[in-house]
Amino acid sequence: MNALTDNLISPVVLCFVLGIAARWIKSDLAVPEPLYQGLSIYLLLAIGLKGGSALAVTPGGDLILPGAVTLALGIITPVSAFFLMRRCGRLGVEDAAAVAAHYGSVSVVTFLAAVEAVKRTGVELEGFLPALVAVLEVPGIIVALLFANQAGTGKGSWKKALHEVVTGKSIVLLLGGLLIGWACGPQKLEDVQPFFATAFKGALCIFMIELGLAAGKRLRDAGRAGLRLLILGCIIPVLHGVLGVSAGLLAGLSPGGAAVLGAMAGSASYIAAPAAVRVALPGANPAYYLTLALGITFPFNLAFGIPLFQTLANHFSLWL
Amino acid sequence: MNALTDNLISPVVLCFVLGIAARWIKSDLAVPEPLYQGLSIYLLLAIGLKGGSALAVTPGGDLILPGAVTLALGIITPVSAFFLMRRCGRLGVEDAAAVAAHYGSVSVVTFLAAVEAVKRTGVELEGFLPALVAVLEVPGIIVALLFANQAGTGKGSWKKALHEVVTGKSIVLLLGGLLIGWACGPQKLEDVQPFFATAFKGALCIFMIELGLAAGKRLRDAGRAGLRLLILGCIIPVLHGVLGVSAGLLAGLSPGGAAVLGAMAGSASYIAAPAAVRVALPGANPAYYLTLALGITFPFNLAFGIPLFQTLANHFSLWL
Amino acid sequence: MNALTDNLISPVVLCFVLGIAARWIKSDLAVPEPLYQGLSIYLLLAIGLKGGSALAVTPGGDLILPGAVTLALGIITPVSAFFLMRRCGRLGVEDAAAVAAHYGSVSVVTFLAAVEAVKRTGVELEGFLPALVAVLEVPGIIVALLFANQAGTGKGSWKKALHEVVTGKSIVLLLGGLLIGWACGPQKLEDVQPFFATAFKGALCIFMIELGLAAGKRLRDAGRAGLRLLILGCIIPVLHGVLGVSAGLLAGLSPGGAAVLGAMAGSASYIAAPAAVRVALPGANPAYYLTLALGITFPFNLAFGIPLFQTLANHFSLWL
Amino acid sequence: MALRIPLRKVTIIAERVLRDDLITLIKERGASGWTLTMVEGEGSRGIRASEWEGRNIQIDTLVSSEVAETIMDEVGRRYFKDWSVIVYVADVEVLRKDKYIG
Amino acid sequence: MALRIPLRKVTIIAERVLRDDLITLIKERGASGWTLTMVEGEGSRGIRASEWEGRNIQIDTLVSSEVAETIMDEVGRRYFKDWSVIVYVADVEVLRKDKYIG
Amino acid sequence: MALRIPLRKVTIIAERVLRDDLITLIKERGASGWTLTMVEGEGSRGIRASEWEGRNIQIDTLVSSEVAETIMDEVGRRYFKDWSVIVYVADVEVLRKDKYIG
């Protein structure tokens, strides 16, 4: 319990709460769209650079197993999300596939929050984790869209959706940052560290305010989605998170790294996935996937998921 | 005199002058609106965080007297501004109430400039001053609107105006920042300090350019407002400032803190007040209140008010 | 060769490449316009402040020769560019004058890249170089427009074009920054250094992404401009660069400073010049001047020009 | 030929503070939708708070002739005295959705 | 008197993701130009992805009566079922360029 | 019924650099107000400086028929040759302010 509140009382989490609260009291607080987009460019590039410079000093062999395991998570999680949404959530094929695409991909901010939480406990972390974010981002979306395609319900353009995912700004910046970071190495990045590393967590706070505002809007719609979906929005992250933690430990990650991988697997994308899904599955109802991803699963992970995955990773690691 | 020029020759003040000059030569220089809004989010949150973390280490008892005195200033200053505007300024009830709302509230940037000026002299300052800004922001506006309401001239919506003030983004961010800063305490804020504290004064420079551009526009309209109002725009800040300095010293603030409280009392809001006044008193002429607040009183305080309040606070404190 | 790749493998240059690549794969990556404008305000002000604070500690006499030589470059380079474009480029008078205005002025980002490149080699640099940027920015544009005017083809408004150049935001911020930096001196600037100096290179990275996106767009049009112009877009920077390096060394600049002056002379403006040219020479085809300045000469200088000027400056300096 | 309904497009240009009020007003009076654009402008009024507050808003709403009538009248009555607002109306033909979705 | 051609102004308001598709569509069907504005809006549909994705787009294109017909029909056919889109048309008179450039 | 004056809405779409010039022009020719929107667009002209400079502007002004005539003619004469500009006009009915303020 103490670990839980300790996780929640941080500037980053509280700024998210501030955003929700501001929406709740109908404040006119709003992060202007260009600023929000600018911040997401900054955050993605910063994550990429950091991961890339870590890759530059990591022996290639150390990456194979974690990479493979992450890829596997990217294939398994959309499948399980799809069937849970079909069976327990009683959604149609198109809606279930749309939701699955979100759970199959990864929420970058959840990743960041997990990294912070782990670091606060003083535990060491693998530097190359951002590279795993890039690995996990795309496959899940593709797998999920395949379901709808197979069922013949995907009326949207497949080609365009794929282009949207692969050339979407989040993957371009993440991969671009990784490559730049890797090519430059830690030393040449030193000059840009005050901007990209030191200022990072403060900038994240502003971003969290906007996420809070957006989540607050979704939370109000959460009722409409039905209790059934609300519960699934809390169960799926736990399920996928446990899977991610176990897979991470088996792949040789440190307990901290495994907790972060768990948070990644348990998270639902709300940047890359919605754009692709809107193009590929226009008939799917955004009320489902946006409310689940942003209104339920993201806050759930922030508050409960991440400390849970940390605890599990610590316990599981003792058995290995 | 030396102290005066020394106060004026600072990047923050000169950036304000640059803005005025750019408007004057009809340059196309403009701070894009989303950026300006982003900067105001940043500044307000940063002030709040700083004040909040100071609150966390201040014994509650030390706050009661300064808080009460600030509240009293928030009730007295709109009243005096209202009557001065009615009698000497010869404004109608609605216009006088509108102007009074601005003088009853506080200009956050004047506060910041005062803090800087005091710090440059090497004098120590109470860390909880930002909390007093939050205390001073709202009541003055409400008191001023009551005048118009009583006179039956307030045709606008009262309820909406109140909502506007209380849920306005400036108060939400300031209070939100205070709460977050207080909950986290200095230690947990350390990670976000490079962004919110170290970068603060540079970011303020960009904000000042925009304020200069806006003030430059108003300065051109100043003629229309008439000499009578121009003079009042310089007298009121001195009057309220002297009141604020005295009240601050009596409440036990350090001379530096009292000087800052003087600047706060002497300042006129140009963020929170205009929005509320436009809603509550649509018949009041913005030419009066915007020109006075931004075109006259703000530059006056920046150039003369702040050094005056510093000198007075130092002298007065010797008599106590 | 090693120096060449070493120059290219830097976060700033690679972010430019990332922008080009993103455009190439038709990614939806875009730096929102207000953010781009905000970054340019920041960069110009930062450069000005830095140069200004250096001016404050430089004896006036040291500036006369470099300043005069820079002014001379601002008069010679548009003339040579004009005739090359007329003779070898076979452009009409209006188009040639438009292109000449760009080569006569200076690209601030090329200047920055050159400063970085020189600093990376550990060579010392004159601090007042940003002041030379301000000197070089305007005259070249005016000289070039005179050609069109003389030929009677400039149908646009001269007065307005001049106003556009002299009160344009780039010159206002650069000069304003220089004055503020000079008035405050290094000590009073210390407070704003974390924002304007430490964070500078990181912020430049984001700016470079947008420049890369814009250049990528131009590169696709480069074909239309014709091989003839493509070649001129690489020859002119070398010619002007060699001139700049020699002039710099003769004026007593250090080899590093001369290399930077070479890069300045060899660069083509794509911020101040296009705006002025569009107003003064509306009949000139932007396809020519924008493609040359941003699509060809800027990347050429970034990749080849700057290391070349460094090498030349080092060699030439041995003969003096 | 594409099936179209003749409707009226009511355009309201106003200060930004009126945003929520105006949207509520037109919905109450029977509009089923609206489109809002951020604009700048100058009119017969002098200095306005909106100069500092930022830009104006333009709201377009496609409505029947009667609804157009009520909205215009209501906006005029409520806002013309104290606020910076103009309203105008034009004829448009809107493509019928039911023909394609049905 | 200034010489003008009577044309039709087709206005399409749609989710942002359709931007490139719609521009391609109208150009293929014969439009020689278009003007795009970022807008916000509310219509008959419920929650839309675009709420998170950001604002809507409004595309205006000045075309002949026949081209207007084809564009409207095509937009209705392709997008009305699954997307948040409306289309309307109005009469305008466009100043002829040739008279001044010629 | 709400009282309305039939007026003409002149719309000018142009490069951003022309902003101040165009506003001066329409005011000189008798317009009492204008509304400006930032837009993007593509027309018959090729690459334009405004691509780099940013978006186009759209100016709408409600004027009498005669003023509309003069404005259009003047814009055509001054800008059609060298600039990226189009102008069109449409009929609108504007709500009379005096009826509500009076």
Ligand SMILES: Nc1ncnc2c1ncn2[C@@H]1O[C@H](COP(=O)(O)O)[C@@H](O)[C@H]1O
């Ligand atoms: N004649 C006009 N033509 C176009 N827009 C106008 C006109 N008059 C006023 N406006 C717009 O309506 C807003 C309010 O007008 P007003 O109440 O006259 O100040 C202005 O800021 C303009 O955006």
Ligand SMILES: Nc1ncnc2c1ncn2[C@@H]1O[C@H](COP(=O)(O)O)[C@@H](O)[C@H]1O
């Ligand atoms: N009656 C209307 N008047 C004006 N704009 C509308 C109207 N109905 C819909 N819109 C616009 O068209 C978009 C899509 O509408 P819909 O498909 O009905 O959700 C909305 O977001 C509005 O911007």
Ligand SMILES: Nc1ncnc2c1ncn2[C@@H]1O[C@H](COP(=O)(O)O)[C@@H](O)[C@H]1O
């Ligand atoms: N047919 C059209 N329909 C709508 N807008 C147009 C059309 N043609 C041109 N425009 C707009 O007018 C601007 C200038 O057009 P142009 O001078 O033809 O390049 C374009 O950038 C568009 O915004």
Ligand code: NA
């Ligand atoms: Na996931």
Ligand code: NA
């Ligand atoms: Na005050």
Ligand code: NA
């Ligand atoms: Na040059």
